[in-house]
Each structure stands twice: as C-alpha cells, then as structure tokens.
Amino acid sequence: MREEEMDMTVSLLSESFAESMMMATSYVKLLEFLVKNYLIERREMMPHNATLLGVYRENGEEGFELAGTVELTFDRKGANANPPTPTPPKNSPYICNMAVRKPLRRRGIGWHLLKAGEELITKMSSSREVHLHCRMIDEGPFNMYTKAGYSVVKTDSILTLLTLQRRRHLMRKELHVSEDASELDIPNDQFTKLADVYK
Numbered sequence: 001m002r003e004e005e006m007d008m009t010v011s012l013l014s015e016s017f018a019e020s021m022m023m024a025t026s027y028v029k030l031l032e033f034l035v036k037n038y039l040i041e042r043r044e045m046m047p048h049n050a051t052l053l054g055v056y057r058e059n060g061e062e063g064f065e066l067a068g069t070v071e072l073t074f075d076r077k078g079a080n081a082n083p084p085t086p087t088p089p090k091n092s093p094y095i096c097n098m099a100v101r102k103p104l105r106r107r108g109i110g111w112h113l114l115k116a117g118e119e120l121i122t123k124m125s126s127s128r129e130v131h132l133h134c135r136m137i138d139e140g141p142f143n144m145y146t147k148a149g150y151s152v153v154k155t156d157s158i159l160t161l162l163t164l165q166r167r168r169h170l171m172r173k174e175l176h177v178s179e180d181a182s183e184l185d186i187p188n189d190q191f192t193k194l195a196d197v198y199k
C-alpha cells in the first residue's frame with residue numbers, strides 16, 4: 001500500500017470491520033477515522049511490516065478496482081503492541097486484516113492475497129512459522145486458512161464472551177519456500193521488486 005492508496009484501503013477495511021461487528025453503516029465514518037490512524041502508525045513500522053493490496057480488473061476493461069487487502073508483520077519490531085488473544089509468539093511473522101470487498105468474494109482473491117503474503121514473508125523473514133487469528137464464528141475464513149494448511153494452536157477461553165468479544169482461534173503454519181511461484185499466477189520478478197521496496 002502506497003501512501004496515496006491509504007484512503008481507499010481505509011474504506012475497504014472499515015466496511016469489512018463494520019460488517020463483521022454487525023455495526024450500522026452510520027459508524028463507518030468513525031471506523032474510518034480509527035482505521036486511518038492505525039494504518040498511519042503501522043506504516044511507520046515499515047519495513048518490519050507491510051500492507052498488500054489486491055486489485056481486480058474485468059476482462060477487456062482498462063482500469064481496475066481495489067479488491068482486497070492483507071497486513072503482514074515480518075518480525076518483532078513490526079509486531080502490534082497489543083495483539084489479540086490468544087497471544088501469538090512475538091518473533092513470529094503474523095498475518096491480519098485480511099478483507100476482500102463483498103461483491104468480489106469467492107473468486108480466489110483472498111486466496112491469492114494469502115499466498116502473496118506468505119511468499120513475501122518467506123522473502124522478508126528468516127522465520128518459517130506464521131501465525132494468524134480467526135474468529136470461531138467466521139466459517140469462510142476458517143475454511144480458507146485450513147485449506148491453505150493452517151491449524152489451530154490455541155482457542156480463546158469461553159470467558160472471552162464476558163468481555164463482549166468473539167472467541168478466536170490462533171492458527172499457525174510452517175511455510176515452505178516455493179521454488180515455483182507460478183501457482184500464484186504472479187511472476188517471480190514482481191515479488192523480488194516488492195521485497196526490494198521494503199528493504
């Protein structure tokens with residue numbers, strides 16, 4: 001995410017948060033204010049983290065639209081000061097804030113964002129272990145992460161419900177360095193360029 005792409009990313013994430021928290025659309029503006037401040041803070045941590053964007057273009061169309069986003073943390077310095085529970089190991093790369101715009105879901109965009117994120121982590125971090133959180137009620141993302149090889153390490157206690165929060169799984173995967181990035185339909189040199197931007 002370049003600086004000039006921040007506002008559209010803020011809108012996408014705020015809509016996704018409002019949806020997952022079942023908030024009225026009137027709260028989206030407040031969410032946008034909070035999300036923007038969060039993203040500004042996170043950008044200051046680069047190159048220890050990164051926000052990837054996925055764009056979508058209809059066949060034959062010239063322009064493209066923002067389709068999805070995912071945030072990556074590569075190391076301890078880029079880690080969020082107050083991660084959600086169950087707490088992930090501080091040194092471990094971490095994936096969060098994965099969202100695809102509603103009208104563009106189930107076309108493989110989330111999957112490609114996840115694979116691109118994993119690929120960049122293998123280039124930016126010496127650790128091969130990656131963690132992420134998934135709420136217990138979120139069946140779609142849970143299926144995606146399970147299909148991608150993540151497994152549950154720990155689950156929030158039922159007492160979490162007393163804090164009016166949803167229970168979450170902490171999930172983990174051992175990454176293998178892929179010699180063939182062609183499974184992503186993304187040329188290898190694009191990853192190299194992306195990794196160079198953050199070095």
Ligand SMILES: CC(C)(COP(=O)(O)OP(=O)(O)OC[C@H]1O[C@@H](n2cnc3c(N)ncnc32)[C@H](O)[C@@H]1OP(=O)(O)O)[C@@H](O)C(=O)NCCC(=O)NCCS
Nearest residue numbers: 098099100105106107108109110111133134140141143144
């Ligand atoms: C989770 C999310 C990012 C997935 O993005 P997507 O582009 O729709 O996902 P994909 O089309 O790449 O799906 C990849 C796989 O995930 C699983 N999956 C995705 N959405 C699913 C759903 N609604 N129900 C069941 N499985 C689902 C499937 O296994 C799917 O593979 P398949 O299509 O071959 O069956 C998207 O649903 C989203 O933005 N949700 C709201 C925000 C959110 O919950 N983020 C995750 C936070 S942990």
